[in-house]
Amino acid sequence: xxxxxxxxxxxxxxxxxxxxxxxxxxxxxxxxxxxxxxxxxxxxxxxxxxxxxxxxxxxxxxxxxxxxxxxxxxxxxxxxxxxxxxxxxxxxxxxxxxxxxxxxxxxxxxxxxxxxxxxxxxxxxxxxxxxxxxxxxxxxxxxxxxxxxxxxxxxxxxxxxxxxxxxxxxxxxxxxxxxxxxxxxxxxxxxxxxxxxxxxxxxxxxxxxxxxxxxxxxxxxxxxxxxxxxxxxxxxxxxxxxxxxxxxxxxxxxxxxxxxxxxxxxxxxxxxxxxxxxxxxxxxxx
Numbered sequence: 001x002x003x004x005x006x007x008x009x010x011x012x013x014x015x016x017x018x019x020x021x022x023x024x025x026x027x028x029x030x031x032x033x034x035x036x037x038x039x040x041x042x043x044x045x046x047x048x049x050x051x052x053x054x055x056x057x058x059x060x061x062x063x064x065x066x067x068x069x070x071x072x073x074x075x076x077x078x079x080x081x082x083x084x085x086x087x088x089x090x091x092x093x094x095x096x097x098x099x100x101x102x103x104x105x106x107x108x109x110x111x112x113x114x115x116x117x118x119x120x121x122x123x124x125x126x127x128x129x130x131x132x133x134x135x136x137x138x139x140x141x142x143x144x145x146x147x148x149x150x151x152x153x154x155x156x157x158x159x160x161x162x163x164x165x166x167x168x169x170x171x172x173x174x175x176x177x178x179x180x181x182x183x184x185x186x187x188x189x190x191x192x193x194x195x196x197x198x199x200x201x202x203x204x205x206x207x208x209x210x211x212x213x214x215x216x217x218x219x220x221x222x223x224x225x226x227x228x229x230x231x232x233x234x235x236x237x238x239x240x241x242x243x244x245x246x247x248x249x250x251x252x253x254x255x256x257x258x259x260x261x262x263x264x265x266x267x268x269x270x271x272x273x274x275x276x277x278x279x280x281x282x283x284x285x286x
Contacts, residue, residue: 005268008261012254019250025089026243032142033178033236039144040175040229047222054219055193057208066212068157068191068220072166078112079134079165080104081156081188083172083231084119086141090239093173093181094121100183101171114165116156118228134159142232144225153224160189172227173234179241181234188223191216 082101084094098121105113110132117123118137126133135155140148159165168189174182204211 005261005264008257008264012257012261015250015254015257019247019254022243022246022250026240026247029236029240029243033233033240036142036144036229036233036236037175040226040233043222043226043229047219047226050215050219050222051193054191054215057204057211057215058193066209066216067161068189068216069212070190072190074167075108076112077114077164077166078108079114079116079156079159079168081116081152081168081170081227082118082122083170083227084117084122085235086120086139088121089242090235091242093235093238094119096183097171097173098122098125100185104169104171104185116152116159118152118231134164140232142235144228144232149221149225149228152228153221156188156224157220165189170223170227172231174230175233175237178237181237186227188220191219 080101082097084097088094101115101122110129113132115126115129115133116135117126117133118140120138123133123136123138135152137148137152156168160168167187169185170188171183171185174184176182
């Protein structure tokens with residue numbers, strides 16, 4: 001009984017320590033989520049605005065000189081950029097991205113798809129296909145930086161311009177709210193924006209090609225920035241939910257163990273009292 005009571009106390013101590021860790025991680029994730037969500041809210045309208053302008057400019061105009069608008073033969077040289085986390089403890093966040101990437105690769109052909117990977121979890125999964133990994137970005141730990149965004153943008157655009165890739169896709173997690181996100185596969189290059197309805201008439205100076213030379217790099221940078229922000233925000237939201245659930249489960253388990261400890265302690269006390277009373281009665285009978 002004493003050993004059982006000691007084991008229960010040790011388990012209570014262990015779970016209490018775990019609860020402190022998950023609670024701290026929950027607060028850290030909440031802080032990071034708040035910062036990234038604020039930045040994401042400001043970047044979404046900007047990216048949509050540039051896409052809308054680009055769509056309107058393409059209406060009724062031919063811009064064949066811009067290499068990013070140039071159609072390429074599909075299906076032969078494909079680059080897939082997947083964005084995962086560096087760390088775990090975020091539920092099924094990484095598994096969902098990797099599963100979507102595997103599905104894409106199996107449909108397009110493993111021999112035709114090269115990879116650009118953001119995050120240690122994605123790299124660890126695909127490291128056995130190292131010859132397929134063109135670039136990797138490790139150690140960001142869910143922190144957005146303009147430097148990393150710029151490096152990723154430059155590498156992706158260089159792969160396309162050098163014709164090492166005819167198509168480039170993103171697979172990442174789009175943030176909806178703290179409880180909901182969605183893994184999406186989106187084409188990045190070549191730019192495949194359908195001309196929109198003429199909501200605004202633009203006066204283009206000096207010419208459409210010159211305007212596109214300035215606008216398209218901004219559009220591509222906005223796409224990469226938004227993909228990273230969406231992914232990192234989703235990562236911290238997933239970790240927040242996972243740590244909150246773990247903390248609540250630890251509390252429930254602690255409550256059960258405390259009750260069990262009290263029952264064992266009470267049973268031990270009751271047994272000792274019975275032994276004392278029995279001994280006293282035996283002495284009286286002598």
